[in-house]
Each structure stands twice: as C-alpha cells, then as structure tokens.
Amino acid sequence: MPSSGVPTRAASVAVGEAGILEAAISVMAEHGYHGTSVRDIALRAGVSPAALYHHFDSKQQVLATIMERGIKALLQRTHTALAEAGDEPVDRLRALVEVQVLFHLEDQRGTLLGTSELRALEEPIRSRHRAKRLQQQRLFDGVVADGVERGVFTTPEPQEAARAIVVMCTGVASWFSAKGRLDRAEVMRRYQRLALDMVGAVGA
Incomplete structure (x- = not known):
C-alpha cells in the first residue's frame, strides 16, 4: 500500500530525540530559528508534531x-x-x-x-x-x-x-x-x- 505521507507511530518512536534534534539543526540552519516551526522540524524528522511534543515541550x-x-x-x-x-x-x-x-x-x-x-x-x-x-x-x-x-x-x-x-x-x-x-x-x-x-x- 502506498504511503500517505503521514508518519506512522512506529516511525515516530524509531526516530526518537536524537533524530528530532538532527532534523531541527538541519531546518534551522536553512531558515533560522524564527523561520522554523515545530511542524517543519517534525516533517524533516519524519514524525508527527505530537511525537515531537512527546520529547520536547516547545521549539525553544x-x-x-x-x-x-x-x-x-x-x-x-x-x-x-x-x-x-x-x-x-x-x-x-x-x-x-x-x-x-x-x-x-x-x-x-x-x-x-x-x-x-x-x-x-x-x-x-x-x-x-x-x-x-x-x-x-x-x-x-x-x-x-x-x-x-x-x-x-x-x-x-x-x-x-x-x-x-x-x-x-x-x-x-x-x-x-x-x-x-x-x-x-x-x-x-x-x-x-x-x-x-x-x-x-x-x-x-
């Protein structure tokens, strides 16, 4: 079945904190802190915003x-x-x-x-x-x-x-x-x- 583009729960768990931080560095390096949203980081990491909030309270x-x-x-x-x-x-x-x-x-x-x-x-x-x-x-x-x-x-x-x-x-x-x-x-x-x-x- 083709992917819907929405990260699965299993994928979100597998990425974890380290993957989210790596994705955040990548996106913020391109767009700056203020030009980056939580959704941008989540998409780059391949997780849902909810999964990101499981590890971090905020973009800050x-x-x-x-x-x-x-x-x-x-x-x-x-x-x-x-x-x-x-x-x-x-x-x-x-x-x-x-x-x-x-x-x-x-x-x-x-x-x-x-x-x-x-x-x-x-x-x-x-x-x-x-x-x-x-x-x-x-x-x-x-x-x-x-x-x-x-x-x-x-x-x-x-x-x-x-x-x-x-x-x-x-x-x-x-x-x-x-x-x-x-x-x-x-x-x-x-x-x-x-x-x-x-x-x-x-x-x-």
Missing part, C-alpha cells in the same frame, strides 16, 4: 537542548585535553586549539547554529548558556596568562589574544569545505601555528 526547548549539549561536550573535551597536555603553556595552547577547531568542524551546521541563534534563547537559559561559554573562554585566558607569566608567551595583550584565538578557531565552521584543498587536520595544525604566533610564543 529544542534549541536550548541543541545548544546545551554542544557547550557541555565542548567543555568536557577541553578539560580532558588540558589534563592530557601536561604543564607546558605551548602544549596546552596547542591542545586548546585542536579541540576548538576540530569540534567546530565535526558538525558545522550545529556549531554555526549555536553561534548565530544565541539571541533566540530566552532567559534565564540564555544567561546560563553564556556563562558556560565564558567558562570555555576562561580556559584559553588562563593558559595564555600563564604563558605570559612564565615568559613563554610575549604578547602584551594576553586577554585580547586569547579572545582572538577563540573567535578564529570557532569561525572555521563558517568557511571550511571538505572539498577544499585543506583537510580538517591541516586546518587545525595551521591554526595552532597562528595561535602561537598571536601570543608571541618563544622558540615554539
């Missing part, structure tokens, strides 16, 4: 979940990378850049959404999310400041340098193409070099 909760999971994963990976990098500021900065670049290239649509739609988050969720982003920035700030204090980095503007490095690394999601001449690993290595140049690393 969908966006909040996407952004919360993203920043949580980034913070976890960054803390792990720093723990494994040792004590040398150069190695620690390289580790930070590696995580920041590769994370933002894993799912470019998702990370771009997280950057562009921060304004769409409602309070108090927006403030909580900003606080977690600030935690990520402070990890860079701390490594650069430590390097300056130990004479390994020579930049006279450590806070500005750390901020510029984060912006640079985050921005790869907006331009990288898998069809381009550079692969992800090479982009990461070049950005490590740029970051060390920005902080005036001695002998690195």
